[in-house]
Amino acid sequence: MVVREQIAGRPPADTADGPVLLSPPDVGPLEESYLLNAVRSGWIAPVGPEIDAFEREVADRVGRAHAVALSSGTAGLHLALLALGTRPGDVVVVPTLTFVATANAAVYTGAEPIFVDCEPETGNLDPALLEQALHVLRRAGRRVAAVLPVDMFGSCADYERILPICASAGVPVVEDAAEALGAVRDGRPAASFGEMAVLSFNGNKIITTSGGGMLVSDDAELVARCRYLATQARQPVPHYEHLHTGYNYRLSNLLAALGRAQLRRLDGMLVRRRAHRDRYAKLFGATPGVRLLADQEAGANCWLTSIVVDPQAAGWRAADLARHLAARNIETRPVWKPLHLQPVFAGADRVLSGAAERLFADGLTLPSGSGMTEDQAARVAAAITDFLDRR
Template identity: 40%
Template sequence: MKKEKIWLSPPHMGGNELKYIQNAFDTNWISQYGANIDEFENSLETYLGNNSYVTALSSGTAAIHLALRLLNVEEGDFVICQSFTFVATANPILYLKAIPVFVDSESQTWNMCPDALEEAIKYCIQQGKKPKAIITVSLYGMPFKVDEILRISKEYEIPIVEDSAEALGSKYKGQPCGTFGDISVISFNGNKIITTGGGGILISRNASVKSRALFLATQAKDKEEFYSHSEIGYNYRIDNIAAGIGRGQLETLEEKITQRRKNHDFYQGMVKNSDHIELFSAPNSDFFSNYWLNTIVLKNNYSKEKLRSKFSQNNIETRYLWKPMHLQPLYKGYLFFGNNLCGTLFEAGLCLPSGTNLTDESRARISEVLENEIH
C-alpha cells in the first residue's frame, strides 16, 4: 500500500478561519470591502511595527507590480533584481516594459551580493541611466545582508523594493523582514508560512503611499460621483473572505514560526555529520530565519537527482531550488553581474519538506531516506 504523501509546504489551518469567513457571509460582505480586510491590515501593521502601512492585495506579484508603479518605473528604466528568486519577483519589471538587470547571490545568505550590486549600479550609470529601483529578496525566509544593501541604496539614492514574500516572521538584528525597504512585499500564497489562499501585502512607510497604493489597486477611480478614470489602475485588492482566512492564520503565526524552526533543528541533527549534505542555515545571530523552506546543497559530486529519486520513491515531495532568472529562457540576454554562485546552488540544491504540520511519523520517514544517504 502506497504511503500517504508528505508535501513540501502545505497549507495548515489554525482553527478560526471559518469563524471570520462566516462573519463575511453573515454580514454579506462578499467583496473587496469588509471588516476582515480592515482587521487583517491593522493586525499586520501592529505585528510589523516600524511605521508600517499595510495594503492587502490579491497576490505578492501584484504588490511588486504596484511597488514599481509607486516608484514611477517606466518603459526603458533599469531595475536591478536579485537573480536567485521565483519568477514573480522579476516579471513585474517586464509588465512596465522596464529593463531587468540581474545580480548574483553571496554565499552566506544566498541573497543579493553587495559587491555585484554596486558593479551593476555603476554600469547602469555609465550607460546614462541610474536604476529606478533595487529588488532584493529574503530567500527561503533568510534575511538579506540588510546593512550592506541599505548602505548602497542610500549612497546611490536608489529605493529598495524588499521582496519578503517568503520571510514573514524573519528578522534582521531584531527588526522584522518587510520593514527595511522603501516599499516591501509579503506573500500569502497557499504554500507560505501563513496563507489567504492567494494574496499578499504591500508595506509602505507612510499613509500617503498606502493611499496611493489603494487607489491604484482598485481601478484608479477618480473622486467623482460617476466612474471616471484618469490613469490606469488594477483589480488588485484582496477580498473579504480571503482576508478572513488571513485573520485566522495570523493568530497562529508564532506557533508556525516555531514549528518551521523546529523542522530546521530536525534536519540539522540529521545531516550535521554528513559528507554529502550541507543544510542552509543562518550565518550568525543577526539573522533570524523563519526557515519557510529547509534547503540543502549536495557536495562531493553527490547527485541531487539520486536523492530526489529516493524521496520520490517514498512518496515524499522535494523540489529544486529556484532556477536563477538570468538562466531562464524568458530572461536570456539580459544583463547579469556576478560569478554565477546562484547557478551553482541551483545545480546542487534541493528543498525538503518543511510544513508546520509535519508529524513525527513524517519525520521518521524522512529520516529513513536521509540516514541511508548522508555518508
C-alpha cells in the same frame, strides 16, 4: 474526521503512505470560524472590515505604519514599482536567484530587469556585486528605478550593506519579503526594510489567504497611490471616473478573514518550521559535504529548509537524494533556477559570480510545512537516514 484533516491541509489518517509535501496550507478550525463569521456578516465582496483589520494587524506585526491588502505578492511588487515612477526604459535590479515574479513585476512596468548574483552562503543578493552593478549602470547613463532584494526562503538579505549602497546611488529599495513573514534581522522584522516591502500569502507560504499579498510602508502617500491603482484607479465620485489606468488587485474580505486567523497562529507555525530545520541539521550534521543554506541565520523563519551538497565531498548529488525521496512519496524541489538561465530572460544583462548556478545544481529543498505531522516528519527522517546509510 477525514473532512477535518483534509481542511487542515493534511492527508486523512488512513493514508500513512500519502504524499509529504514541501509546504502545504496549514489551516483548521480557527480559520473555519473566521471565514464563517465573515460570511455571516454579509461583507462578501469586494471589501469590508476584515480587510481593514488584516491590514492593521500585518502592519503592526512588521513594524510599518501603513498596509494595503492585495490579490498577490506579485501585484504588490508591480504597484510598488509604479508608485516609485518606474517607466519604460528604466532598469530594475533583481537577484537572479528568486522566483520569476520578482522580475516579471519589473517587466509589467516596461522596465528591464538586471540580474545580480547571490551570496553562496545564504542565496541572498550579494551586496558587493550589487554595488558593482549600480556603478556600471550609472556610468552607462541608465536610470535605475529600484532594487528589489529578496529574503530568500525566509532569511533576510543583508540590508545593513544593501541600504547604504542604494542610498549612496540614489536608488530606492523595495523589499521582496514574500517568503519572510516572521523572520528577523538585527532586531528588525522582515518587511520593515526599504521604502516599501511586499509579503505573499500564497498557498505555500508561512501563512496563506489561498492567494494574496500585502504591500507595507511608512510612507502614507506611496501606500495611498498603491491602493488607488489597486482599485482600478477609480476617482472618489458617485459615477465611475478614471484618470489613470488601474488594476483589479484588491484582496477580498473573505480571504482577509482567513489571513487574520492565520496571523494569530503564526508564532506556533514558526516554532514547528524551525523544529523541522533543527531535525535536518542533526540528520546531516555528520555528513561530509552537506550544509544547510543560510545555516547561521538565527532570525530566519525557516519557510523552506534547503541543503547544499558538494558532490565530491559527499559522494552523491542532491538529485540522487531527490529521486530516493520521490520514490517514497516525499516531495523535494531544487533551489530556484537562476533567472538569467530562464529562456524568457535570455538576453537580459547580468552581473554574476556563478554562485546561483552552483546552488541550483547542488541545492535541494526539503519538506518544511508547519502542518507536517510527527509521523510524516519521522517518515522523511527515516528515508533520509536510509539514503545516507546506503552510502
